[in-house]
Amino acid sequence: MDRFEDISRKKESKVKRAASSLSFPSVRNAFLMIVIGIVAGSQIFAPNKRTIQAIVGMALVYVLWNFSAFNALVFIAIMYPFPFGIAIGNSNLVLTVIIFLIFMIRVSAKIERFRSDRAFNLPIIFIMASYLLSFYGLETSAEAYRAAAYHTVNIGGAILLFYLVINFLDSEKKLHTMARVMVITAALAMTFTLIETLFPGRTLVPMWLYTSHKTRLVMKGLRMGGVFHDFELNAEFFALNIPIIFFMLIREKRLALKIVYTTILIFDLAMMFTTITRGAFFTLFFGYSYMAFIFRKDFNFVKFVSLTISAIALIIVLESVVSRYTVSGSLFTRVFATRLEGGIPVNRAPAWTTYFKRGMQSPLIGHGPFWDIDKKEMDIPLYPHSIYLFIFNITGILGLSSFLFFLFRLMKASMIRFKASIMSSPFPDAFSKVLNVVLVMFLFDQIKIEYLRNYIYIYFVWLLFGVIVATKNIILEKEKEQIDADIPLRV
Numbered sequence: 001m002d003r004f005e006d007i008s009r010k011k012e013s014k015v016k017r018a019a020s021s022l023s024f025p026s027v028r029n030a031f032l033m034i035v036i037g038i039v040a041g042s043q044i045f046a047p048n049k050r051t052i053q054a055i056v057g058m059a060l061v062y063v064l065w066n067f068s069a070f071n072a073l074v075f076i077a078i079m080y081p082f083p084f085g086i087a088i089g090n091s092n093l094v095l096t097v098i099i100f101l102i103f104m105i106r107v108s109a110k111i112e113r114f115r116s117d118r119a120f121n122l123p124i125i126f127i128m129a130s131y132l133l134s135f136y137g138l139e140t141s142a143e144a145y146r147a148a149a150y151h152t153v154n155i156g157g158a159i160l161l162f163y164l165v166i167n168f169l170d171s172e173k174k175l176h177t178m179a180r181v182m183v184i185t186a187a188l189a190m191t192f193t194l195i196e197t198l199f200p201g202r203t204l205v206p207m208w209l210y211t212s213h214k215t216r217l218v219m220k221g222l223r224m225g226g227v228f229h230d231f232e233l234n235a236e237f238f239a240l241n242i243p244i245i246f247f248m249l250i251r252e253k254r255l256a257l258k259i260v261y262t263t264i265l266i267f268d269l270a271m272m273f274t275t276i277t278r279g280a281f282f283t284l285f286f287g288y289s290y291m292a293f294i295f296r297k298d299f300n301f302v303k304f305v306s307l308t309i310s311a312i313a314l315i316i317v318l319e320s321v322v323s324r325y326t327v328s329g330s331l332f333t334r335v336f337a338t339r340l341e342g343g344i345p346v347n348r349a350p351a352w353t354t355y356f357k358r359g360m361q362s363p364l365i366g367h368g369p370f371w372d373i374d375k376k377e378m379d380i381p382l383y384p385h386s387i388y389l390f391i392f393n394i395t396g397i398l399g400l401s402s403f404l405f406f407l408f409r410l411m412k413a414s415m416i417r418f419k420a421s422i423m424s425s426p427f428p429d430a431f432s433k434v435l436n437v438v439l440v441m442f443l444f445d446q447i448k449i450e451y452l453r454n455y456i457y458i459y460f461v462w463l464l465f466g467v468i469v470a471t472k473n474i475i476l477e478k479e480k481e482q483i484d485a486d487i488p489l490r491v
Helices: 002-021 024-045 049-066 069-079 091-108 118-137 142-168 172-198 231-251 255-273 278-294 301-325 331-336 349-359 387-414 427-445 457-486
Strands: 203-205
Touching (some): 069 091, 069 457, 118 387, 172 255, 172 427, 172 457, 231 457, 278 427, 387 427, 387 457
């Protein structure tokens, strides 16, 4: 009897194993493998561009869905300087929108929680409303409407990135990681600029990684546009990253990483010189003076003098090396040749005067986000070379006041721990003080340049804005937790 029971149990176990081997996950995986094999075989035999793009897109969505939210943000923070063209826009816009949509699906499924900051929602609504209203002042042409729509969609994508940052960057550990990621991204941009300096005009990957120079002849005086293909914004990028790299250097305790950060800092300054951009040099000098003032409690007089002398010596050496041994030129020559006209640089006066008059033609809502410098009434086509004049021209007083309102809130957020020590205070408190320096430098430099003219650079700017707000939120959350921990339990 027992023998028959054993045989029946064995038969039942075999049936169960057979059933489990034919379970839904197994059948699904087998079906997917067959489909993938068929599609891959057909594309190897007769490749179709749209089919391949669709496959890559679905694979990307699958990866992003299975990524943690913060890892997806890190991916964007590293890749944004290297976008590639897609039919509906660049990859920065597409990736940001996809990640945001996945995040909203998770929010609707109650897997994630959406966080917004009341202090910034209203000015951002005003900014986007000013863009929409400015369409009324556009030229009545299909080209103008297409360009205006593209510009508006890109600034909308950058704002989505801003909200992704303040949602995904929610702890001190993640903030420290993001600071390192920002340094890594800057180092990658420096590497690209170095390649451009050594091999001007070289295309690394067609239609993706290429330099903006149209000649491969060895020349002098070439200004390096880097990943942004714009030497002025490239210079500003390097200048704004210097306080962050310096902060990571002085906070680091391990010798090996100190050496790495020191190397990156010198590398950053050298690549800034290859742009031969005076404005970034003045911005860096202004930022250093401001940083010396607000960090005065962390550095005594001897340390400050030693640091200043070292910085001056490094600048002189790097300027000499770049001007003599690269295809770039001398930044100091351009700096000393600067002439002012009524307190305004001579090469800025025509642009500022012209675009102030143009802005006054439609002062309330502006002329719309379309910008064609070839049609402007100037001898040499130029942008306004001022973010404030740029916004005033495209969205009028409404857009400019909204942007200034946003900047006021942002400045207030960056000053939440203005009395913190960059050496001994907790990382978020000290980092917020450094971000305040970066923001002040950005506002100063944007007097003579406009970040909105470049659809790669806008993602750096709004990522920076998001990090400032996220840092403020982390500080407040930590403060709240401390207060709750100090409250005695009521019986």
